[in-house]
């Protein structure tokens with residue numbers, strides 16, 4: 001991974017270099033460039049013939065028709081949602097914009113830097129972000145959430161249409177999670193209404209048996225009833 005920074009971001013670049021050196025991010029190839037320019041953070045992924053640019057700029061995704069699935073998954077208005085897998089904060093930001101009070105957890109330090117920058121630049125409220133492992137968070141927190149949302153990286157996808165440049169980038173820079181079902185079990189105990197776990201519809205079934213599911217053409221949302229009443 002290479003960091004390219006302008007003079008305004010020199011200190012941030014040194015800190016990031018240190019973080020990369022001390023984490024699994026050090027194994028990622030030099031074709032991934034992190035650009036720190038003025039108040040922008042964006043990634044150039046040179047693993048393609050035409051390099052792809054990844055940044056967090058979610059304003060364009062609001063109001064899209066397919067966001068209405070979230071109102072089906074989370075029917076109680078203005079409720080609290082714990083998003084255990086923030087990623088690029090796309091879903092977290094849509095949920096916040098639909099009026100939910102969202103807390104996100106992300107374990108990847110580069111994504112944390114990108115999301116923090118997005119939140120700060122756009123003066124976003126009602127969107128809390130913590131850096132760490134959601135399993136540890138769930139073990140320690142005393143808080144009970146109305147809903148818990150989990151979107152692990154898809155393993156086997158038969159249809160390529162689910163895989164965007166953002167997903168490909170996330171796969172390049174993130175470790176796969178190996179205690180998925182332990183996270184789901186803990187989440188059920190910290191949740192009043194539903195734990196929702198996103199899965200590609202045609203993937204190999206790897207999660208605990210859900211109470212039921214809500215499906216779209218390509219995605220299956222596994223639903224587990226929360227155990228806190």
Ligand SMILES: C[S@@+](CC[C@H](N)C(=O)[O-])C[C@H]1O[C@@H](n2cnc3c(N)ncnc32)[C@H](O)[C@@H]1O
Pocket residue numbers: 084085086087088089090091092105106107108111132133134135151152153154170174175176177183
């Ligand atoms: C498929 S992405 C989520 C994309 C996200 N829903 C979005 O809208 O941008 C999965 C993310 O979950 C994170 N993740 C996986 N297991 C985690 C864990 N136990 N704790 C915190 N983050 C985790 C990964 O680092 C990755 O960024």
